[in-house]
Amino acid sequence: MKMAMAGLYKRVLPSPPAVDFASSDGKQLFIEAIQNGTMEGFYKLISYFQTQSEPAYCGLASLSMVLNALAIDPGRKWKGPWRWFDESMLDCCEPLEKVKEKGISFGKLVCLAHCAGAKVQAFRTNQSSLDDFRKFVVRCSTSDDCHIISSYHRATFKQTGTGHFSPIGGYHAGRDMALILDVARFKYPPHWVPLRLLWEAMESVDEATRQCRGFLLISRPHRDPGLLYTLSCKHESWVKVAKYLMDDVPNLVKTDDVKDVHKVLSVVFSSLPSHFGEFIKWIAEVRRREDGGQNLSLEENGRLSLKVL
Template sequence: MALAGLYRRTLPSPPAIDFASLDGKQLFAEALQSGNVGGFFKLISYFQTQSEPAYCGLASLAMVLNALAIDPGRKWKGPWRWFDESMLDCCEPLEKIKAEGTTFGQVICLAQCAGAKVEAFRTAQSTINDFRNHVIKCTNSEDCHLITSYHRKIFKQTGSGHFSPIGAYHAGSDMVLILDVARFKYPPHWVPVSLLWQAMDTIDAATGYRRGYMLISRPQEAPSLLYTLNCRQESWLSTAKYFVDDVPLLLQSEDLKTVPQVLSLLFQHLPANAGDFVAWIAEVRRREEDGSSLSVEEKGRLAIKERVLQEVRETKLFKFVTEWSFSGGSCCRNEPSVCDKDSLPEIAASVYCQGAELLNSRDGANQELCCRGTSIESLRAKEDLPMTLVSGKVVSGGREQLLDVLVPISLANSSSSGSGLHNSTEIHPTTNDLLTVLLLALPYHTWLGIKDERLLAKIQDFFSTENLPDILQEEVLHLRRQLQFLRRCKDKEADDYLVLASLT
């Protein structure tokens, strides 16, 4: 009887030593005694096998994020929030990753999007001694974990590029324990640091750059609560380049006298689809049986998001953006994709489909989803303040699923909402909010090319983060770090983009 497929591989030893072998156990016992397994127990508690042959980067990252107890802020299955490979899709569609795998830069991007702090080094920007010191640092701590990107051929293993975390370090033999996420293929194994460095110091044919390693830890700063930058759209790199590199040059080349002139100049030169570059985060949940109840946790998250939204609308800049959007120079004339996406039912319809894919752990490939019957209701959730719940039905393959979108709103008068809802006093996040936080997130040096000193002083006052309320300041600074990082994290950029200390 013929059996199809392969059942594991024999681990080439040497150079590797099987973790479960007598020698492997002895190495671990000695490493444990010397204190170089501090991160092992957290990692082993969340050790997982990659679910697809090309998901080694996703599995390594999900394992590390869970070991660090970073909250994904969205549900995985049932009521549980948990990092799974299927949730790591903010930089590339999962179907593309399944076919092509992930690059070094994409894993960095995914870690950043997931709310982690990342320090990344290609071998061209590091030395073997630096690497060894970082290994020692992370294997002695529960708060930092190291993921390596290496070529299997150096270890006489089958396959090519691969990602896996480091679980322990043995000082006497100068060996590290690789927790190989392709557990269907090879078990965890010890390899010499010198050989792992050689395996990392290889060229990735997909990018033309050397591989390397990254240190993943929890950020000291709070992750984004309401706003985030979107790097899934094809034009995200050109949009990031526009705001970081091109805007300062535009401001130097024009004789500007007023704030509206500055805004008009910026919006008139926006790249195509720039309106998709910044987004607000909507929480999706399965419809409860009673149809309306919100948990204390959900109420709390919504209340914080509404506080952020209200603080955005109390800035001087928001008032200028709103006034400008209603003026004859409105961006809607030249860039409808920026301004025509404020209809709550339309927003919800798009979010439903994304939420259905996430809640069902699907990657969206060859799946037909149809949204039907949205309805909007206001709930009394906290201190008699209304909260908005948008309910709808997603149909897939003849099956229906009821979903809710929890929408933050702020109490605004009709003259300042800027959303087109002139008679409404409860306004969800709109284009004017998105443009305001994006402009606030631009680096300080963006405005220094303005020639008129009085205008420069006014602009610096408008765009200063120092006087913002604490929670909004954290939100804006997080977006600023995202913007600077995204500008540099594309694999085709210069190698020195990985000098990330100033970005984290």
């Protein structure tokens, strides 16, 4: 006879207020939402749905899931030759060890989304309204070009735990319910919740920051191609370069009796760390050598065209 191991195997989803996605009622909500056209964002998200790899990685898992769903190229390798967003790569705004221990704040997740190359609109509940939130949910549920990550407190839904991040996968207009694709899949399955109750869960104050929670509207950026080079904090050397710029440069400027711009530039560029060259990552020719010239992005093709002109 197999003995049960110590630990926890899932939690029973409190219902109500939530409705299990896989239940009869949950399936009916799904079908009706599809028929009403408010599940368009679901398909891309479900294609990249993942489980957070650490108990405190809900924000990182939610963000990497959304970034992959939006087909944003991280510009750096994940494993082997593959470029792919993974929780382990979202470290430019907060050390992973710190996130693993304490989780991540709303503001730092916004920073990470920007750092990863996404277009981000962040709204705390004291800066928005339920009606505005509903409009954004409808917008992202009727298209696949934007997604919403909600920051909320689980206790509002009678769930165990405290603050949590998860993407919103769809909306049922008739019953005013949102589908939460909970990235803690080892704990709770995807579930429908009343939108008004989700708003209340986001209105709670994060004890660590003393600020209201809220939601992130994330989409692909629309940028014109650069004429020269683009520096990206998504490259592996960003952390070291940031340390140089924030810690080393101020000390160098102080010790070298800098009095004018020329002296500042001389000090900065003569003291560049050896790995600084690696930081200049977004050069189309570099990508072309790496990929054989077959998979240039629209941005890179635009940059090449401008260079030829």
